[in-house]
Amino acid sequence: MHLRLIEVTGDIDRAQHELLKGYEPRPLYNFRVAARRIRSILKQMDSHRSRVLRKAWGGLAAVTGDARDWDVFLATSEKLLDSTKFREFEAINHDRAANARKNVIEMLKSSLWRQHIRDWRDFLEQAEEAAASPDQARESLDRAVGKAARRLGAARADGTDHNWHRYRIAVKEVRYVAEANPDQPGAASLAQEARSFQTLLGDWHDTVVQLNLLDELPPQKVHDELAAAIRDRQAGYLSKMRTLPPIGQPEL
DSSP states (O other): OHHHHHHHHHHHHHHHHHHHHSOOHHHHHHHHHHHHHHHHHHHHHOOHHHHHHHHHHHHHHHTTHHHHHHHHHHHHHHHHSOHHHHHHHHHHTHHHHHHHHHHHHHHHHSHHHHHHHHHHHHHHHHOOOOOOOHHHHHHHHHHHHHHHHHHHHHHHHHOOHHHHHHHHHHHHHHHHHHHHOTTSTTHHHHHHHHHHHHHHHHHHHHHHHHHHHHHHSOOOHHHHHHHHHHHHHHHHHHHHHTTOOOTTSOOO
C-alpha cells in the first residue's frame, strides 16, 4: 500500500503543477481522483495518523468541488444548447465559474496546503511498505461489495437522490479497494465493473448537481431551457440505474 500511495502522490504533484501553470478541467479531475484513491487506501490502513490525514485530504479536496461542478456543467451545457444560447449561458455565469476555479488555485497556494503536503511527505517517509494480508484484503473487498449491495437495495426501495448518491459512493469504494488489492481473485473484473457503473452513476449525479445549481441561479430563459433538457437526461439515467445488477453479480 505504501508504494501505491507514493505512486498516487505523484499524480497529485503532476496535477498541482499543471493547475498552477494555468487552470484546466482535466488536471483538476486528476487531482480529485488521486485524492480519493489516497483516502481509500488510508481507510484500509486504519491507524490514528492515517485517519487524521484522511480527514485532512477530504477537507482540502472538498474545496475543489464547486470548480469541478462548474467544469462539468459548462461542458454539458455546450452539448445541450445551441452555440448562441451557450455563449449567453457562459456569459451570465462566467464570474461564478471563475470564482470557483480561483478558490482551487488559492487553496493550492495556501500555507494550509503546504503544511498538509509536508505532513503527508513525512508520513510517506516514515511509513513502511506493508501489504495487507490476503485475508485482510479479501475482507476489505467483501465489505465494500456488501455495502454497495445494501445501498443499491435502499436506493431501489425509495428512489431518493440521497440513497442513489450513497450507492454511487459505495461503488467508488469498490473500485478503489479493488484497485488497491490487484492480487485478490476477481479484483480486476470488479474494478472494471465498478468503473462502468461509476460512469452511469456519475452522469446521473451531475444532473442532480446541475439542477440544484439552476435553482440557485437568477431566472433566465436559457436557464429554463437548460433545466428541461437536464431533467430529460436525468430520467434516462435513472431508468438505466434501476436495472443495474448488484456489483459483482452477473446481470440476469
